[in-house]
Amino acid sequence: MSEKLQVAVAGIGRMGMRHARHFATLTPRAELIAVCSPVQAELDAAQKEFGVRTYRDYEEMLRHEKTLQAVVVASATTVHAEQAIKAIEKGLHVLCEKPISTSPEISQSVVTAYEKSKKNHPAQKVICGFSRRFDASYRDAYQRMANGDIGTPAVFRSQTCDKLDPSGFFVAYAEFSGGIFVDCSIHDIDLALWFFGEESKVKSVSAVGITAVQPDLRKHNDRDNALGIIEFYGGKIAQLYCSRMMAAGQEDCTEVTGTAGKIAVNTQPQLNLVNLYEPTGIRREIPADYYGRFQAAFVTEANEFTACCLDNTRPPMSLDGAVKAVTIGCALQESLISGKKIEFDESGRRVEQARL
Template identity: 70%
Template sequence: MSVSKLKVGCAGLGRMGKRHALNFLERTPRAELVAASSPDDAELEWAKAHLAPYGVKLYKNYDDMLKHEGLQAVVVASATAVHADQAIKAINADKDVLCEKPLSTSPEISQTVVDAAAKKPHLKVMCGFSRRFDTSYRDAYNKMQTGFIGSPSVMRSQTCDKLDPTGFFVAYAQFSGGIFVDCSIHDIDLALWFFGQDSKVKSVSAVGITAVEPDLRKHNDRDNAIGLVEFYNGKIAYFYASRMMAAGQEDTTEIIGTKGKLAVNTQPSLNHVHIYDNSGIRREIPQHYYDRFEYAFVTESNEFTACCLDNKELPLKLEAAVQAVRIGAALQEALITGKKIFFDEAGNRSEQAKL
């Protein structure tokens, strides 16, 4: 008796690509990583050492990888700029797709992936919002679903990176879509998840500063930004994104309901160790988002695989990724123009606040 595994190819072998490739190779029992592609020679060298010995075929060209014999699914973990293009090509080649977030920094381009997927309803196409797979967020969501906090009404959520003194984020800002699209997209997705995917935005406003990286202004970005989002269903959310945390990654969320509150990671910790010295009692915290969400990514690859093999419904809809980008882009516009932006219930811009 034999057990069939999902044959997966990984597009892109950069920071996240390597992680996805290894997760599918080693930590996704029902998947078999059969192929990987990267246009980058250094990345391919890494793959020769770490993937090829386990039978993974390497491709310099993504299109060639798509033709790999028996390939069933593709993980798109390349540069954001090619996410949508590669995802659409994979869809057209009849592959299931797990695409790193965001589909695109543009809501319109993001939508083209949804449109392509709509034509192939038998395929599993998912944009990987890692927090949806995190045990803590899921625990909070499940508790909310029981009615425990009454009606969820206010969300506070932040994605705050450790200060990287190398200035990496300045260069990165050219392509990231801005701090609300790059960071807060996770928080926005959480708001849509917890408040209901059909929550319609009424207004967005935002402020931001460049406290440590004035050069971010060249790319219409900020290193600290706060955004307010008002929904037509009587719910409100506020988001804080930052690039200058001293202690490490601080991704925190509170869901405040009419009868209670659920807080995720308001007391960050790396592990179970407390350190007592003459400065007091302290704990260390994760330094980067992957330290915090490593197992969420493993769960993601396993659940995606199970959905493909067993033809089960994906845990989140592809449309969610477009909604989140749309709100993130509006917040970024509000941040840069200083204007509050209003929407009517159909989602179109409106001149005035609807009271």
């Protein structure tokens, strides 16, 4: 076997530690060599589990790790773009957690940095980690659509709905999350772009929402349940639902209706293959969170990102698409708060409401 991709993980909170674990133990062609975090306890835990070098400072890590080839950016969303750009400018491969940024402009700046850097590093890979792109069921669905099994895909429905966290942690979190459409529905938007075609052009978005369980979210211009509609040029429409109050667990499902059939992914969620027959009926559990649903996809992501870096092959998604997803997510979030429909012309520019 060839040599292993030298990987560092920036940000080792809950999801960062998982990324670290995937690269350290479940990605045979990668080697985790360093991690960084501003939190010493996190560094200690990573050092203990992986025996890697640890850094309090991201730039110091980039400077010191001479063999470093790839960085996984799993830090707080607010620093995603900045850290990604710094790694990009050093010619490193980057796997950046979603969203690149809660701002379309900042997201675009990462693409710009990448395009500039690629002139000197033509084999450099930078992707945004939309984990569902690596999920076996979504891939099966995509392949069938690409085969024409449902005719022309025309109507998309998708939801990203979190189990209710009674601690209300998500209220504080909402301050920097970009809002529920940017934090949750970004995945559904990415799926819509994947299934309808990356070249799809948004025509309009509309959204409404409520605070059914956490009125305090309004302080951060956010909601705990929201519905959105996206219209694309070319006769395609999408319907979104995002929520923070699912009782049973994580409920992420997607349906695409085409002119000759429909494909549904996870419309009957389940934790595993067990059914319980009890005096109250038949019951099954469902995953408590997105990681319970998508763990295998994250591992595939780590392996495929590693392979495309080492083999200089094309990654399964473009960085441009990630910016487009942020743009749509932000527009939905704006519509959610303003109550106004937002329209775009075919060049992607917003059509301002006529003012007389």
